[in-house]
Amino acid sequence: MIEKKLNTVLAGVLIGTFLPLISFYGIYHWLTHTLTLQEFVARLVRSDLQTNIYIWALIPVFIVFGVFYHKTWDYGLKGILMPTFVYMILMVIFSF
Numbered sequence: 001m002i003e004k005k006l007n008t009v010l011a012g013v014l015i016g017t018f019l020p021l022i023s024f025y026g027i028y029h030w031l032t033h034t035l036t037l038q039e040f041v042a043r044l045v046r047s048d049l050q051t052n053i054y055i056w057a058l059i060p061v062f063i064v065f066g067v068f069y070h071k072t073w074d075y076g077l078k079g080i081l082m083p084t085f086v087y088m089i090l091m092v093i094f095s096f
Helices: 002-006 009-031 037-046 050-070 074-095
Strands: none
Touching (some): 009 037, 009 050, 009 074, 037 050
């Protein structure tokens, strides 16, 4: 039952899109309790930690990718890869 729901391109796209955002928000709450989200991002940019934090926010996607790969849910994998590549390309563009 769960395989039919998660082994779709749409489910993979949703997981690949929202899991890094949720992870980043979790990192934000874990690292700071006094800064707003805008101040936190500004501080990351000033201290050259921006790329590192974005990579840490993508790690849960790679874990889900590994689970989908192990279960051979190919359609879900295709969906996860699409937003992940977009995030990686944007990270490379904004790093320079």
